[in-house]
Amino acid sequence: MNERQTIGQAATASGMPADNIRYYEKIGLVAKPSRTEGNYRTYGPNEVRRLGFIRRARELGFSIEQVREMLEMTPHHEQDCGRVDQLTHEHLLSIDRKIADLTALRHELEAMLTSCHGGTVRDCRILEAIAPSKSAVTPHRHAVGQAKI
Amino acid sequence: MNERQTIGQAATASGMPADNIRYYEKIGLVAKPSRTEGNYRTYGPNEVRRLGFIRRARELGFSIEQVREMLEMTPHHEQDCGRVDQLTHEHLLSIDRKIADLTALRHELEAMLTSCHGGTVRDCRILEAIAPSKSAVTPHRHAVGQAKI
DNA sequence: TATAAACCCTGGAGTTACTCCAGGGTCAAG
DNA sequence: CTTGACCCTGGAGTAACTCCAGGGTTTATA
Ligand SMILES: [Zn+2]
Ligand SMILES: [Zn+2]
Ligand SMILES: [Zn+2]
Ligand SMILES: [Zn+2]
Numbered sequence: 001m002n003e004r005q006t007i008g009q010a011a012t013a014s015g016m017p018a019d020n021i022r023y024y025e026k027i028g029l030v031a032k033p034s035r036t037e038g039n040y041r042t043y044g045p046n047e048v049r050r051l052g053f054i055r056r057a058r059e060l061g062f063s064i065e066q067v068r069e070m071l072e073m074t075p076h077h078e079q080d081c082g083r084v085d086q087l088t089h090e091h092l093l094s095i096d097r098k099i100a101d102l103t104a105l106r107h108e109l110e111a112m113l114t115s116c117h118g119g120t121v122r123d124c125r126i127l128e129a130i131a132p133s134k135s136a137v138t139p140h141r142h143a144v145g146q147a148k149i
Numbered sequence: 150m151n152e153r154q155t156i157g158q159a160a161t162a163s164g165m166p167a168d169n170i171r172y173y174e175k176i177g178l179v180a181k182p183s184r185t186e187g188n189y190r191t192y193g194p195n196e197v198r199r200l201g202f203i204r205r206a207r208e209l210g211f212s213i214e215q216v217r218e219m220l221e222m223t224p225h226h227e228q229d230c231g232r233v234d235q236l237t238h239e240h241l242l243s244i245d246r247k248i249a250d251l252t253a254l255r256h257e258l259e260a261m262l263t264s265c266h267g268g269t270v271r272d273c274r275i276l277e278a279i280a281p282s283k284s285a286v287t288p289h290r291h292a293v294g295q296a297k298i
Numbered sequence: 299t300a301t302a303a304a305c306c307c308t309g310g311a312g313t314t315a316c317t318c319c320a321g322g323g324t325c326a327a328g
Numbered sequence: 329c330t331t332g333a334c335c336c337t338g339g340a341g342t343a344a345c346t347c348c349a350g351g352g353t354t355t356a357t358a
Contacts, residue, residue: 006334014281017316017317018335019317020317022336022337023317027315036324037324038325038336039323039324039335039336040324040325040334040336041335041336049281052280053279053281058315060254060258060279061254063314064315073270073276074270074280076270077269077271078270078271079270080267080268080269081265081267081269081270081272081275081276082267084265084270084275084276085262085265088258088261088275089262092255092258092259092262095255095258096255099248099251099252099255102244102248102251105209105210105244106241106248108209109209109237109240109241112237113234113238113241116230116233116234118229118230118231118234119230120227120228120229120230121222121223121226121227121228121229121230122226122227124230124233126230126233127222127230127233130206130209130219131201131205132163132198132202132205155305155306156305157304157305157306166345167305168345168346168347169345171307171308172344172346185353186353187306187307187352187353187354188306188307188353189305189306189307189353189354190306190307213343213344
């Protein structure tokens, strides 16, 4: 009873497609595994656990580089975990920024949607709201340092 | 007094980098503009307005293909604007989905952050939360249809 | 007038994190 | 011995830019 699994089994166990595993190997996020005589990749329990870690971290939105950093830390048991917390905190902040941006966007779009009550393209309030105001784009010839035609 | 502008001036007027304008030209979102004798692109007020429209729509998060569709509609003044509203509505829904996903993520990360009170990597609650549980990844040899090693 | 600074040109590579082939080998079952 | 499920490699494609090299053009300055 050997514990080693093919890439397909490792994919099932870790919850990610086999393509991803090969990709992670290519970018050096996971080490090259051993091979069978038939040149099949084989994964042991530790490697499968590492894959599961990656999948979960990616699911949580950490970037590959953040995952890489966390994976490099995990074997150093006695090291301080402050960096992990810092990465998580930074990630949380970036999520907060995204939520704030999307929420602002959401309000703009909602306002545009309610302002248009149908009709022709000529009178569509949404298109009006997207179109630049005339004054904003009227060209002026006073810009300095740019080529004149 | 000619109204035509160089790409740099059009970029300033529309609020996007010149590179983007060339890119939009390459993918056919804006038409190839006229050129000077020295082979410089020149843009008139209508083209600059179109660029401003694109920038604003992108800022609002519409995809290039959505912008393309809207731009193809704008000259058809008498057409019904229902499609514009539909695009906007779909976009709004996708933003809502993103906000929901990010909010769920935010809560998970927040819980992880508060559960870790510092210490060593060995005991970091964040790493624990990301790591797969042992049982979830223990390999079993009962999978059917997969190559055995 | 000579030259430097600022602008423009093209084509192509790089970014993120996959995803999906094509055109092959390998392996277990019937 | 063939079928079908699985695996291999290498490379292209995705979204929407962003940056660069290695040139040409125009304007300002000395
Ligand atoms: Zn250690
Ligand atoms: Zn409308
Ligand atoms: Zn019309
Ligand atoms: Zn910790």
